[in-house]
Amino acid sequence: MREMKTLLLAALLSVSLGFEASAREVTDMLGRKVDVPENPKKVYAPSPYGSYALYAMDPTLLTGWIFNIDEENLPYLHPSMKTLPTIGRVFGAGQSANLEILLAAKPDLILMWQHTNEFNQKEAEKLKILNAPFVYAVDESIEDYTNIFKFLGKALNKEERGNKLAAYTEKTFTDVRNVVAKVPVEKRPKVYYAEGLDGLSTECDDSIHVQLLKLAGDVDVHRCHTSNHKGFEKMSMETVLAYNPDVMIVQEKMFYDKINTLPIWGNINAIKNHRVYLIPKAPFNWFDRPPSFMRIMGLKWLMNALYPKETKIDIKKETKEFYRLFMNVNLTDAQLQEVLHPTIEYKKKIDGATPKS
Known part of the structure; x- marks a missing residue:
């Protein structure tokens, strides 16, 4: 019996020493020094923002989604997403996490996400049951994604990947600033962001949900202080x-499809001049809800719509490149058409996107 205990203790000590030998110290975006695995194998992100960013870094590292992925979006995602379990929410409204699935998955790193209206460090206490280190990414603005990708590169020991995504991201912001600087304020188009099935919900110009409009020349027509985080x-x-x-960007396709049949809307310049644009959403929203890294592509799309002469990009080529780099798939021409100009319903059967080689 004593011999068995000695062997068990030796085994546990070996595992412990092995972890320590393979651990690295990283400084997260809150300035915390954390020992993380040399090469994390499974990472759990309890925030949708963290899940999306982790997907961009390496979809095979995801322990699971916190929400279900609609079947029509799967062709635009890495094939591993087809079998990824849904764990549910640990924090916030509608908490529904399946702790059995989470514990069985044995994540070796937890990626927390912090911004003004998201998690704080106290909530991380709930995840100590996983016995895994956790690191924080900090997101107060879309412009933080340059540093977020650099940080994730270090935390996941994928610095080349992180730096590549960060460089693309920062170049996007630089290009946007250069275009906006050339256009006088009085010549920038006034933009209405139409939400809801009737188009009669929107966001104040200081809302997190319209950060792209701020970057694109501060062009939101609805000037006010947002009443709550949800907006609408x-x-x-x-x-x-x-x-x-002068321009309308529309969230709901049902409203977009009928707007030209509603006489009262026809009095608006955006309708008269055919400058109404439906926001792409496959596989994730390019503009908002949730405000993920997809907004980097959304910013290119928005600038192309607002300043076509000054922006001068091939939106089809840019979309394919973004999906190859960030989404880990190569879009077919049919999928590209569906992403940019969706039909009334997503096509139920469409050639699957091929994994990036």
């Missing part, structure tokens, strides 16, 4: 008519 400020038709935006 209710509008009257009279107010929208008074704003008379």
